[in-house]
Amino acid sequence: MLNRQGRPTGPGEAGARAVTTFSGNSGLSQDEPLLFEIGRTNVTGVDLEEPKSPGKSRLGKLARRGGIGIPGLSEPEVMRHYVRLSQMNYGIDTGLFPLGSCTMKHNPRLNEKMARLPGFADVHPLQPQSTVQGAIALIGELSRWLQVLTGMPAVAMTPKAGAHGELAGMMAIKAAIAARGEKRSTVLVPESAHGTNPATAALIGYRVVSVPARADGTVDPAEVRARLNADVAAIMLTNPNTCGLFERDVVEIAAAVHEAGAFFYADGANFNAIVGKARPGDLGVDAMHINLHKTFSTPHGGGGPGAGPVVLSEALAPFVPVPYVVADAKGVRLVEHAGEPGAQPFGRMSAFHGQMGMFVRAMSYMLSHGADGMRQASEDAVLSANYVKASLQHVMSLPFGDQPCMHEVLFDDRWLEGTGVTTLDFAKAMIDEGFHPMTVYFPLVVHGAMLIEPTESESKHSLDRFIASLDGLARAAKAGDADRFKSAPHFAPRRRLDETKAAREPKLRWSPQEARKEAAE
Amino acid sequence: MRYLPLSDADRQAMLARVGVADIDALFANVPKDKLLSGLVDLPRAKSELAVERELARFASRNVAAGAVPFFVGAGAYKHHVPATVDHLIQRSEFLTSYTPYQPEIAQGTLQYLYEFQTQVAMLTGMEVANASMYDGSTAASEAVLMAHRQTRRHKAVLAGNLHPHYRETIETVSRMAGNEVVALPPSPTGVEDIAAAIDKTVSCVVVQTPDFFGNLHDLTDLAAKVHAAGALLIAVFTEVVSLGLVTPPGEMGADIVVGEGQSIGNALNFGGPYVGLFATRQNLVRQMPGRLCGETVDKDGRRGFVLTLSTREQHIRREKATSNICTNSGLCVLAFTIHMSLLGEAGLQRLAATNHANAVALAEMLANVPGVTVLNETFFNEFTVKVPGKADAVVEKLAAKGVLGGVPVSRLLPCKPELADLILVASTEVNTDEDRAAYVAALKKVL
Known part of the structure; x- marks a missing residue:
């Protein structure tokens, strides 16, 4: 069909021929060189006023002599460069992002808007406290919400991410043990724990002793008791655990730990499963960090920033690090140094007062959801994971038998035996289906682990499409179509990348010398 | 709740596929006496407008750096971001x-x-x-x-x-x-x-x-x-x-x-x-x-x-x-x-030069205020001034006059009484001639 200008209006003879383009781009999928390959050191995309009064230099003999080498770009070039880079990324807004343990839930834009109010974003941490009463009050209010949700009497707000919160909690424990004149040097960590747990314990000098899981994927109180003695400072237990299961004997474990004079540190990475349903304080927890970027949806931002407030029991409350908020007749204030009556802060986690930008976002999330919305979110997250489990357990395999899971469902790779397809191959094939892969090969206690966390943000329609795709892939793998998986992904900005080469010949930056050398070759 | 896509009908259908009667069946591993039967003692869900109102109340009780002549640094600096x-x-x-x-x-x-x-x-x-x-x-x-x-x-x-x-x-x-x-x-x-x-x-x-x-x-x-x-x-x-x-x-x-x-x-x-x-x-x-x-x-x-x-x-x-x-x-x-890609080497150098020039100009003006001494021989965009009396009181009085004039050293080193008369003063590209004049005028009044 042609219109009156002779322009074809039907698809015509368009075939399926693969075309290599001259530009290296393929339609909307654009390739982009490095900044250093397109920028020039004499170009700037910022119009800066001429320095007003040059004055006499006060740099002494320390004025920089050589150039820096960093190229600049005009504003339109910068815009295009980073927009193109963004288009090579997969985000929650792109599609279902079932990364187990990472909690990729919807990031409301209201939270971004609130964090950018000048009264929060354009406030300096060392302004007189009289000029930042609202900021301090907000930290106090967020603390209160976290205390109510966890049933814990105190919270250290300053840790900057989950692992930093673990460090704060473990240092509070170490300080409490030292305060009673004891020295303990061992920390118990279940095999299924996040790597940050043993790394944190080791960072402050603890010896790590592993606790194995029992056949149903949870920790056996008998195994804990067998390892408890006067040298054990704490157990670091994730609950719900990384297999997606609630530790059913948590109360008994807590009692045994306390009886031995040790503390119960809970990794709160999975708190999102139980918010509004159960309180860690009721379960015997002494310290638990809360990843605001997981449970309370401050965005992950490609790897951060996060925030990791750590709630503390009565026994640990006196050791909360500086600064912390107190309220009195005159208003709220930040205590920035040791010396307040009753307090024995163990020290300071970082400069200033914590991740205010994340606090505002989390507060915005909490106010929006309310007590009812947060409870519903936990229930929906758990329901969605169980729905995925019920829909796929007949084609994939469950490592710990058929039991309810919490907010994430763990499969192993027994069902792939004999197909020639590995967990990694399966994950890469999911990319071709338009999904982000699940967490793979974690937890380490399960062979070829696939940990799926759909979160409460998915509609039933979205879950059904995801389930149908995984079901289709699983059947294809079992039907012997290994090649589809081995060569995946086919439809991503890059095919599989050579990680061995990257590690063997580390090239960690662009350098002008090497660029010249490569150009000459 | 605007962030939760599942309807009650969806939930019922999903529970049916899972094969349980209600959601609490999925929380069966939580000890019965630890499972909360009702809501925790916090407010219910709020509309977007209501959340904006509530958070704006907190924000409005803070003095934003961009709203006043601003000279606070000590490890965090006010710059213009494109x-x-x-x-x-x-x-x-x-x-x-x-x-x-x-x-x-x-x-x-x-x-x-x-x-x-x-x-x-x-x-x-x-x-x-x-x-x-x-x-x-x-x-x-x-x-x-x-x-x-x-x-x-x-x-x-x-x-x-x-x-x-x-x-x-x-x-x-x-x-x-x-x-x-x-x-x-x-x-x-x-x-x-x-x-x-x-x-x-x-x-x-x-x-x-x-x-x-x-x-x-x-x-x-x-x-x-x-x-x-x-x-x-x-x-x-x-x-x-x-x-x-x-x-x-x-x-x-x-x-x-x-x-x-x-x-x-x-x-x-x-x-x-x-x-x-x-x-x-x-x-x-x-x-x-x-x-x-x-x-x-x-x-x-x-x-x-x-x-x-x-x-x-x-x-x-x-x-x-x-x-x-x-x-x-x-x-x-x-x-x-x-x-940094926007600035490039040329832009960064110019930005740094403006910062230095502004700080030099301010240091010279403050050094001429009676009773005030600038301690630094060298500096980039921040320097230390000695004032008569307690620095923290001076900074508070400046704030009351609408100038955020710096950080009293005692805020960070309270156990060093010999440093209690020192203020760290920072000046970046955001400061204008008017800001500097306002600082000097306010300082003369409070000393």
Whole structure:
């Protein structure tokens, strides 16, 4: 069909021929060189006023002599460069992002808007406290919400991410043990724990002793008791655990730990499963960090920033690090140094007062959801994971038998035996289906682990499409179509990348010398 | 609830597929007496408008830096950030993505990390940089631990003019880890004999330039002495814009350079989130903490980027990792990288020159106020003034007159009464002639 200008209006003879383009781009999928390959050191995309009064230099003999080498770009070039880079990324807004343990839930834009109010974003941490009463009050209010949700009497707000919160909690424990004149040097960590747990314990000098899981994927109180003695400072237990299961004997474990004079540190990475349903304080927890970027949806931002407030029991409350908020007749204030009556802060986690930008976002999330919305979110997250489990357990395999899971469902790779397809191959094939892969090969206690966390943000329609795709892939793998998986992904900005080469010949930056050398070759 | 897509009908259908009668059947592993039957004692869900109203009430009780003549620094600085930066970091594919563990669909994040690592290495005059730490203070603390691993010694010497929060951060972890710290006393004029504290048991010396009081330091001689003792020199900065104008630590013999990157691309945010910069020499790279992005090729031979050398990291190495860090400052890194790409070398130099010129102009004006002395011989965009009487009272009175005039040293060093009459004063490109005039006028009135 042609219109009156002779322009074809039907698809015509368009075939399926693969075309290599001259530009290296393929339609909307654009390739982009490095900044250093397109920028020039004499170009700037910022119009800066001429320095007003040059004055006499006060740099002494320390004025920089050589150039820096960093190229600049005009504003339109910068815009295009980073927009193109963004288009090579997969985000929650792109599609279902079932990364187990990472909690990729919807990031409301209201939270971004609130964090950018000048009264929060354009406030300096060392302004007189009289000029930042609202900021301090907000930290106090967020603390209160976290205390109510966890049933814990105190919270250290300053840790900057989950692992930093673990460090704060473990240092509070170490300080409490030292305060009673004891020295303990061992920390118990279940095999299924996040790597940050043993790394944190080791960072402050603890010896790590592993606790194995029992056949149903949870920790056996008998195994804990067998390892408890006067040298054990704490157990670091994730609950719900990384297999997606609630530790059913948590109360008994807590009692045994306390009886031995040790503390119960809970990794709160999975708190999102139980918010509004159960309180860690009721379960015997002494310290638990809360990843605001997981449970309370401050965005992950490609790897951060996060925030990791750590709630503390009565026994640990006196050791909360500086600064912390107190309220009195005159208003709220930040205590920035040791010396307040009753307090024995163990020290300071970082400069200033914590991740205010994340606090505002989390507060915005909490106010929006309310007590009812947060409870519903936990229930929906758990329901969605169980729905995925019920829909796929007949084609994939469950490592710990058929039991309810919490907010994430763990499969192993027994069902792939004999197909020639590995967990990694399966994950890469999911990319071709338009999904982000699940967490793979974690937890380490399960062979070829696939940990799926759909979160409460998915509609039933979205879950059904995801389930149908995984079901289709699983059947294809079992039907012997290994090649589809081995060569995946086919439809991503890059095919599989050579990680061995990257590690063997580390090239960690662009350098002008090497660029010249490569150009000459 | 606007964020939850499931309807009650959906929930019923899903429960039916799962094969349970109600949602609590899925919480069966939670001890019965610990399962909450009702709602916790917090308000119910709110509309977007209601949330805006409530949070605006908190925000309105703070004085925003942009609303007044503003001269507060001491480790966080008010700079102008181009609108492009904040627009780009809010692109969904950046904002809502995760750590790039699936590199085929995270090349955007990985490429900007690679660009960031290169920019930081160039700025600091070092060979390699990592993909960020939480902030400058935690980067400094990690640098000390790295020096201990490398030298197999366990004693750090901290210059007296290291930012007190950085010192406390290092001391806290060191004490807990059983390492030794020798912290020298502060010296507002920047004269101290660090070399005298160095011996063969020291793993590293940590020194800041521009220092806490604003003084600039040539580290060359110190580096030679540190190296002669078999130790490492860790150089710290809290104002990254200074590197546009002053000699970078990498050219003065530093082995590890760490600092705060907030000034480029990131708002003040009442202290966080910020971005820790961490750079070192190639031969120390395997002792580095944190993520590293490296170049490689894909199956078709096309250039691509991946996270690499991860056998240093906690998710692989667990208790033997170089650090426990996982989440870092991803989106703040992006803001830094975009702002730096806009500036380029030429823009950064000009920005730094404007900062210096503004600070010089202000220092000269304040030095002419009766009773006020500027202590620094050298500085970049921040210096220390001595005022008659208590500095904290002066700063409060200035605030009452609508000028945020700096940070009283006593706020960070309350146990040093001899420093109670000192104010740290910072001036950046945002300050105008009117701001400076307002500062001088207000100061004359309150003294």
